[in-house]
Amino acid sequence: MELSANGDSQKSNDVAGAINVDCPSIHAVQLDELNAADRALAEHFGYKPVFQRHFGYLSTFSFAVSISGLFATITTTFSYPLYAGGSASAVWCWLISGLGCMCIACSVAEIVSAYPTCGGLYYSVSRLAPKEWVPSISWAVGWINLLGQLTGIASSEYGSAQILLAAVSMARDFSWYPTTGMTVGVTAALTVLTGLINSLPTSWMEKMTKTYVIFHFSVLLACAVALLVKTEEKHSAAYVFTHVDKIPESGWNPTGFSFLLGFLSVSWTMTGYDSTAHISEEIKDPEIIAPWAIFLAMASTYILGWLFTIVLCFCMGDVDSILFSPIGQPVAQIYYNSLGKRGGIFFTVAAFVIIQFVCFTATQALGRSIFAFSRDRLIPLHRIWIRIDKRTGTPLYAIWISVFGIIAINLIALGSYTAILGVFNVCAIAFDWSYCIPIACKLAFNRFKPGPWTMGKAGIVVNAWACLWTLFVSIIFVVPDFRPVTPQDMNYAIVYIAAIALASVFFWYVGGRNYYLGPVVEAEVQGTIAENSITFRGLDGIINC
Template identity: 65%
Template structure:
């Protein structure tokens, strides 16, 4: 085939160098249909996507450095996610648990984030981490490992969006409660109804074109930083009876019932792991980023460092200003069901309480917008590789907006559905927070472990160099450690209303995944598209063309 050149990318070879080949490639979709694409007509990143990974580009690349970084920051939603999860370390061990669990757990989360960034740089596709299995694991193991990794990642993302929407509903209703001078009574049914409406709003926003999503994302990080700085200053200035440093950094008190109290202290890791997760969300929009092999890992790593440092400082500020959290009129007993919102009210008055609680609501809605964008692209990518039932339906792209509308709205449906369990038990909703961190971190560490175990990794432009092995190994070790903690009940004695339902969700998901694999998946799923398959078919075609030319030459000579 004239001008055809498809070869693996080396660590030093740029995407633009690949484009210079000006080749033509036939891409064979999982359903057997073929499409011929000309690499010269594409951007460098699109040409790489087609030539190296075998995917037809369908998204517009609208995200630059600022919007990609802002997207990565928005996933953590630092200000709002701390508001949502601050109760966990306080219950576990008081102020010291909140402060030191953030410092310790954050380092483990950074190791996972850096390891993920390294993989994203090497394999920038919407499939994210499950796709990397096709390059890291032995060929015979690829289908089963990538299947489990993909489903765990999908569960984690659904749980992440669902729990964020639930937190957004709580914040909005807390602002209403403060505005009514605490006369408005918040019920679980009302929270679930508001959550459903907010999730639909998220779906509508994600039905717009990538152009508008990029514009919305650009200004988010500036707003977020301004809220963090202004709130911290206001709390330190206006809070009259602040705790001293000894209390903030050394006070340990637990209401969990676990003994010794040092064990209870460890449950404070949940707040950090839920805030500093979903690192690969940026990976799922790499097909919408210019130069994704550089910008995506840069954004992931920098955003997580920002989240770690600023999150720790903001947590310290809250601990100085929170008062006696365990008192009968303390923030944990607030009728708003939003302890940090109550803290704002106590220190800043009604106006300040409403203002910063609404700011938290706006920020967590941005989390939902960007996380839903990532989730819908994951559904699209999984369907493209036939991981999901009725896969052809979820890969449809709306021509006017350039977005996968069916993937967006099936994501909306499942995010609402998983939160409906809150109608039966609030403890089950807490399990959704836990399973988000567990499932996502497992889906990251499986490919990281494959990278360490099989040695097939070819680094991209952004890599960890000589520190790679140590950082990767600690990421896997840390994930195993915190998983054990997150599956244990956070309070004793264990009853229906104190049970940690994360273990139930995880067991159910793994059971469904394995059963679906043996009943149906293994019959049609051969793993993500693998470059070698295209190279072999191309080589066969080239060999056939050469044989035909030789035959014609011999006939002419005769």
């Protein structure tokens, strides 16, 4: 939605009237009182600045790296390619799938550079699609992205609990193993901890985030070196790069198709690209720093993840012994076998710390997303979730509704572990589609105006491959992981996706299309009030409480 430079904007007034905004205040602010980023947010995107901009280059890059949680997410997902086809599946699926993920990441970075708001890709639809299509497409992208974030954090918290309990089992010499109920209980406790950390002021989060990338990469390097030095019987290079199980553990036939299931591990690790966009209103120069952070973080994850996967394949020993490890974590079992009890516990706990930090930063992004969606009245009870706490400068209500939602999702595991795995598979599908719908709009409607970070003419090829790759891997994500398919081995992701899609369409036609008009304009440049000033309409609920 464009803002007029002088005089009233009729379109903005129409939108404000249509949504029946209850304005607690209407006031003008001199443009020179705002920093460059806040001025751009108000002038170009029509939003009132409410966050403090603490994040710089290092902390934003560290935040972007933390979303993938490379060392920890490989720990929790390495079993997928091993079940799919063995060592070769792990190595080559990472290389192939990582390239597709990089195309998505670059496409997202380019869009974020042009539209750096905490609504992320959801907001960009309002600039990329024809105006008459904006409400329906924004509605779909917003809810799909929210689903991806919720299920992604839920899966990370559950994986965090599994890794922590694996370390406890290792410390007790495997004389004790956690039950599903214990895992769910620890998951809930860790999720509450995540909520408490996110209740701190943004400046604290920025300081914590800044040191994370150093710790993460140090652990990754130390573990790779330790495994290569301490593992006595390593596999040969021929085995690592060419061995494919003739009869895959997944039970899928032909073997070539089973091989493709290894893409699951990579896509689960290399995702969440837009999480950095969701904190863009807390970054000092978001149109430059945010896209570079996304690109560099994903490139680092791609290269280092591939190399670390190769190290694990050299050092993993007998595949069956780690896949059916009594502690339920194949990579933790590799650490124990190669590095002994102390080394195994150390790197397993390090993986726990890293994946828990993934939950901290991802929940920060989720809280900002809920704030942004509420700002545009996409979410029920938006007046509550949009409130900013004056002590911390954070949307506390949005953070804690996220915490309760994540706990509720993980309670599904008490009824069926297979069912909760289906929820986790939804994560990558929802994320990728929430990215590729705006990318497809960019290609189809030619309305994109690039920001400082752009791929130029190469962007068309990269964008197209991102969409095609997402379509391809989405089929893999909904295929059952094992055959023969039984209720215990079923991939319930397709069931959840169908149910959520039907619910979204239903609520859109029942009520959404009657009140939701897409991203809202809160600010106008108003020459009639004061020279070089901007008028802010105080949307209901955007207050310090």
